[in-house]
Amino acid sequence: MIKKWLSTLRGRLFALLAVLGAVTSLAVGGATYVSVRAEADALFDYQLRQTALSLRDQGQVAPDEAAVLADPSFDYVVQIWSLQGLSLYSSRPQGMTEPLPARAVLGYSNLRLGGQDWRVFGAATPLRVVQVAQPLRVRQRLAALAALRSVLPVAVALPLVAAAVWWLIGVSLAPLARVTHAAQARGATALEALPTAGLPGEVAPLVDAFNGLLGRLAEAFETQRSFVADAAHELRSPLTALKLQLGLLRDSAPGPEQAASIARLRGGIDRAVRLVEQLLALARAEPGAQSAGLPLDLAELARQAVSDVRPLADTAGVVLTLTAPDPLPLTGDPQSLRGALRNLIDNAVKYGARTVQVAALRGERGAPLLRVDDDGPGIPPEARERVFDRFQRGEDASVEGSGLGLAIVRAAARQQGAVVQLADAPLGGLRAEIRWPRAARS
Known part of the structure; x- marks a missing residue:
């Protein structure tokens, strides 16, 4: 069934366009996925930095802020030290088995604590050091979800585009289908030109050439019909004369009268033979003859x-x-x-x-x-x-x-x-x- 479907022009065009569309969609989707993940990572780094910078100039953490930072659903870990290394504040989300190291690395860095990877940002002021960390798995999960949401419209649109392509191919090939139907519906003697309205530029010359062939065939058939009719008319007279002369010969008595009848019969036969030879010569010289x-x-x-x-x-x-x-x-x-x-x-x-x-x-x-x-x-x-x-x-x-x-x-x-x-x-x-x-x- 698939082989038969691919043997049609519509099937081949759709298969080629479907493959091209699938490859293009995968390439666009992959590029979008990678790009959105990178943008999400950059956004999370920005949030990490802004959180650290918002805490570095505070003398102490307000109770309401401390409550928010201590919320188990809050993914960030915040630690604040004085320059002398005294811990001013430390939050530890649920499941974290060990604190962040006391020696902070200023700027961005990656750490592995408690069997998982962390993204850390450290900032320092003349009075204190602030360090904020976030689990990489949380960032990666959120970035992946954002990327998948951006790719989802492409995945949804792909079958809709495929259906539209199938319909558009059918519309484009409809004039060719009409020509095919018109050719199939004709009898053996129908030599009228096939319709050419709306045909694509690549197919119209083929149909025009075929119509030209039909026109030449119609002209040749008409010539042959005329030739046969004229030949039948021309042969009727000498054959009728031969029949009459044969009757006269049969009824004539031996002698000069019979000899004259034989001579007339011989002359009629010669004329008939000459006419047949001329007809055969004309047939050999007709257009299309080898x-x-x-x-x-x-x-x-x-x-x-x-x-x-x-x-x-x-x-x-x-x-x-x-x-x-x-x-x-x-x-x-x-x-x-x-x-x-x-x-x-x-x-x-x-x-x-x-x-x-x-x-x-x-x-x-x-x-x-x-x-x-x-x-x-x-x-x-x-x-x-x-x-x-x-x-x-x-x-x-x-x-x-x-x-x-x-x-x-x-x-x-x-x-x-x-x-x-x-x-x-x-x-x-x-x-x-x-x-x-x-x-x-x-």
Whole structure:
């Protein structure tokens, strides 16, 4: 039970403060006890001296004073001698077996008489010598009682302070308890921000960071839900077309009609496969996906991407050129970057360009740069940001595609720490660039 209690923040704080308070109280109490005892001893010495001085100038002890000095409850012993050594007065309290010595020591001194210690003060005048003594045990008992009375408030206040500390810790940690309760009361799909009102400065950054994580998770989940919904919508059309084409193939007679149906079916399957590949490529490039982080040569990667698209360019009669004079070593995901560049080239070829120029070079401050210029119809400036949305196709409806190409390019670039920019090309069409912010390390 104690171990479980100490495992909580409130228990740990209270235990540490309780130990600190106990040590402080003991130190203060001990110092107070010693100080009060010393002050009590000084007060008793003062009383001893004042008693002796009050008797040194008297010719004789008055009867009423003698009665007081002879009272058994009076702790002091008083003896008065003349200068010739004649005893003028001597009191002896009950229990004292022997008198004070006849030779007095002027000032303060300690004596041991009758098995106990005495504190003595002696004073002399031209006519007589006065000696007053008090048992040390009486002084010590009275001093100890005075010291204990001074320490008693500290002992009484200690548990009250401990209870107040326990309550104050609970009040201070109440906002944290509310955050904990709010987190525990939520379901698996609740990603709203946790309350931060009243949180201590040491805890607020942690809750803020956690709320930021919840916000990113909510955004990622919303993106995934949108992605799944869009993918389901996009896959429904080609799958329905495949089903219809399969029915036509089944009902067609052998001959040219059946061959045409088979060709249409094969084309539909190819489009469905391409769409699935694009969806998988986009999923791999989404935020949070693991990047390979392998060493690669951007110039070699550009040559491979151009080789991938060259058959399509040759078929369409597009002049496809590559400029990659020097190696461009960096670290990244070669498959993702190759697919992104291939999509840029593929879009340029499909959307009516007759010339496509690809370049892998160093841009500003030596940062790597991939560039694709074409002489096609281009994209209006006001529509350039929108074309990066998923399933957003170009204005030419006759061009087949999934509308995922540029979305994949942007996601892949972000995954590699780069950005995608669209601008007007010197050839008159569109310029697409993948830029790294600084020189990459191989």
